Amino acid sequence: MTIKVVIADDQAMIRTGLRLVVEMAPGVEVVGEAADGRQAVALVRRLRPDVLLMDIAMPHLDGLGAARLLLADPGPPKIVMLTTFGTDGNLHASLRAGVNGFLLKSSPPEQLVSAIRIAAAGDALIDPAATVRVIASFAAQAEPVTPPELAELTERESQVLHLLGRGLCNSEIANELRIGEATVRTHSGRVLHKLGLRDRVQAVVFAYETGIVRPGAKEQTC
Structure with a gap:
């Protein structure tokens, strides 16, 4: 069965690059693109993809806000956030909201495809190069x-x-x-x-x- 994916990022070049990587993988199809969080929410609700690849930092509605809205819907997609290491203060809140994983935008193509497949299967992926360290920095702030x-x-x-x-x-x-x-x-x-x-x-x-x-x-x- 084909895994349907929506890509949400405010940078057109990033979206194009992600689409090229995703569509090279067998059994995975990009069904739509969004340039901001509001578009992402509307597109996902209309197209009902299996997986949403979404940047955290976007105009109008950021990735965290969009994720919270979509995860409150019945039958939400699996959400994999794309992040730049060391810049996303909302990482911890997004994980608590229930997203299915995080990847660096600099992650190799095979890791991106793996994250999509893992998320679609109902599991989650944490980019070991960044996410665990960022979670640790948040956890260290509280008893x-x-x-x-x-x-x-x-x-x-x-x-x-x-x-x-x-x-x-x-x-x-x-x-x-x-x-x-x-x-x-x-x-x-x-x-x-x-x-x-x-x-x-x-x-x-x-x-x-x-x-x-x-x-x-x-x-x-x-």
């Missing part, structure tokens, strides 16, 4: 709070949450804990369910905000 739901996790589930918070993917968690990837997926699902989290992006935010992972912890990539 960690330990929610009572943490007590419901088993020892193994707590270990999985810690590794999710460090940005490890399923294969890396499996290697770290010496268990199978299917078992990792099972534990991850239970962690998300018990903590009321939607995906692994929110699990990373949760891990930093509660002090499970401390700023400066080593991030890894798949």
Whole structure:
């Protein structure tokens, strides 16, 4: 089944470049482009794409505002934010709003396509080169709070949450804990369910905000 994508960015050259990358991937189709947040909201509501690639900084309505509006709709698209490292003060708020991931605009083409596929499949992608560090900088500004739901996790589930918070993917968690990837997926699902989290992006935010992972912890990539 073809994955339908809408691209939202106020720079025409960026949109063109993203379209070229996306449309080179088999099974992925760009169905529309928007130049600002308002256009993005209207276009998504009309075209009902599977995935929205959206810049945070846009005129009229920024990416955060557009994401909040769309995520309040029934059956919203998966949203992947595009960001420039070190410049987006709304990153943490966007993650809390429930977007499905973040990528640097300088990310390699294969990572962009991977993010689209991962989001469309219902999971989330965090760019390890930027997002975890930015989340850590936000989390460092407040005292960690330990929610009572943490007590419901088993020892193994707590270990999985810690590794999710460090940005490890399923294969890396499996290697770290010496268990199978299917078992990792099972534990991850239970962690998300018990903590009321939607995906692994929110699990990373949760891990930093509660002090499970401390700023400066080593991030890894798949």
